[in-house]
Amino acid sequence: MRQVAQVLLIEDDPAIRGALIRGLTERGHAVESSAAALQGLESAVKNRPDLVVLDLGLPDLDGTTMLRMLRGASRVPVIVATARDDETEIVSVLDAGADDYLVKPFSAAQLDARIRAVLRRTGEAVADGAVVVGGLRVDPRSREASLDGVALDLTPREFALLHYLAARAGQVVSKRELLTEVWQLPYGGADKTVDVHLSWLRRKLGETAQQPRYVHAVRGVGVRISAPAG
Secondary structure: OOOOOEEEEEOOOHHHHHHHHHHHHHOOOEEEEEOOHHHHHHHHHHHOOOEEEEEOOOOOOOHHHHHHHHHOOOOOOEEEEEOOOOHHHHHHHHHOOOOEEEEOOOOHHHHHHHHHHHHHHHOOOOOOOOEEEOOEEEEOOOOEEEEOOEEOOOOHHHHHHHHHHHOOOOOOEOHHHHHHHOOOOOOOOOHHHHHHHHHHHHHHOOOOOOOOOOEEEEOOOEEEEOOOOO
8 A cells, every 4th residue: 555645845936945845746646835945844843744855955044944843843754865975974964864865956756756755654644553572662653762661752763763773672673774774875984873872872861881771782793672681
C-alpha cells in the first residue's frame, strides 16, 4: 500500500511550488504550502503535518535558521531542498535536524520517493505502534521516548538513532549502516559523529560505555540495543 501524507511545502519560487504541489497531489498526498519561513513555521506548529519539505533559500529567513527554530517546537520529519550541493552545508542541515535532503533540480517523483522513504524510516505512517525494549519505550508516531515511564529529552537525531536501534533490538548494527540509514551519509571518516551521538544517548539513558544497560558496543562490529538482564 502506498504511503500518503499531509505535506507542508515551504518554497518561495512560485513555479517550483506549483509544480511540486501538482505532482505530489497527483500521487495522493495532501499538500499545504507557504512561500516564507515564518509563515511556514507557524503552519508546521499549528497544523502538525506528517512531513515538511523546506527550501533553504527563503526570502525572510535562512532555511537552516528556520529548521533550528522548527526543531525547538516540533519533531516533524523534514526534507531539505537546496540548490547547493556543498558537502559541508549538507552535513550542517542534517546535523540541524533534517531527515533527508534533495539537491535542485529534482522531480515530484523523486520527492515522492524520498517522502515515502523518510516516513518509513521515522515511522510517521506506520501503524504498528511503539517499540518497547525492557523499560524503554519509543513511539515513532508521537516521536516520544521514555525510560521506566520517565520522558526522555532527545534531539531529533538522538530520537532517530534510538528508534533505529530499538526497532532492531538484539541485532548488532554497524556504524556504516547507521550513517547510511540515520544520517543519510556515505561511510568514510564520519564514524566519530556516530560515536558522539551514542555517547549523548547513553548519558540520557543514564549509562556509560563502560557500564552499559541498553546500548552495548560490539568491538569492531557495531552497536546493539537490548534489555538489561535480570
